[in-house]
Amino acid sequence: MNSKESKKNPMAAFFGAIGKFFKNLVRLPPKGRCRKASLLVAGAGYWKRKQIIKGFLVTLLEIGLILYTVLIGVPYISQLNTLGTVERAMVYNPATMKNEVNDYDNSLLILLFGVISLSFLIVGILLWMANVRNTYRLQLRAEAGKHINTFKEDCNEMLNDKFHFTLLALPVLGVIIFNIMPLVVMICIAFTNYDKSHMPPNALFTWVDLQTLSPCLPRALPPHSDIHSGEFWDGRCSGQCLPHLRPILEELFSPF
Secondary structure (H helix, E strand, O other): OOHHHHHHOHHHHHHHHHHHHHHHHOOOOOOOHHHHHOOOOOOHHHHHOOOHHHHHHHHHHHHHHHHHHHHHHHHHHOOOOOOOOOOOOEEEEOOOOEEEEOOOOOHHHHHHHHHHHHHHHHHHHHHHHHHHHHHHHHHHHHHOOOOOOOHHHHHHHHOOOOHHHHHHHHHHHHHHHHHHHHHHHHHHHOOEOOOOOOOOOOOOOOEOOHHHHHHHOOOOOOOOOHHHOHHHHOHHHHHHHHHHHHHHHHHHHOOO
16 A cells, blocks of 8 residues: 555554554564563663663553453453343342342443443553554664663653643543543443333343434334344345435434
8 A cells, every 4th residue: 555545544554554563573673672572561671771760650551551451441341242141139148137239230330441441452552562663763773872862851852842742632631531432432322222221220231233223213214124133234234224325314414
């Protein structure tokens, strides 16, 4: 893919860059031991270049992401396919001779923390890739005899030449947390049977197809359309679904 096609298709350029990264990763030079060590310990490459503080900060971030993923992320991600199987109920406890609430699943919390955990996992992989790239750049600068910034010099650079990154960090983080993440969760809920009869914590809800959206399109879809079935997600039925696209759009965007 040439550069012109990459500019026209940002998604292709993004996945192309990821593919190029892993392709070059297997071609590490024999001298790049620090870069190889940074594949497991994020701060190894910085410690080798006397960037002690930066190395510890990056390593602490790596440990935090790993602990969150193992202790919190994996249990929620593993339940995303069902959104819980144990409903809330009162169970008699012979030890206390009282009725107690069982260890039930909360579908809403599973969906919320599952989406958050998947986001953290993706961000962690991207940060890991960026760390390996930066470690390799430090190795090239050291081999060329160029100056390597200290932690203090990096901080001064973030307040001067790269101040736009520092200035936009909090606003972008706020948009992601308070706008994008809730929007993703709401979109996911739209493909479940969440209603007054399936409202946590007293009840569970689970995934469905476009049946929840069919009441909004009473005239656009025929009575026995395949768009309601699980085959909607199969690319082979695209020829059957595409003829319904125009009436759906007319129904959605028709004036009130």
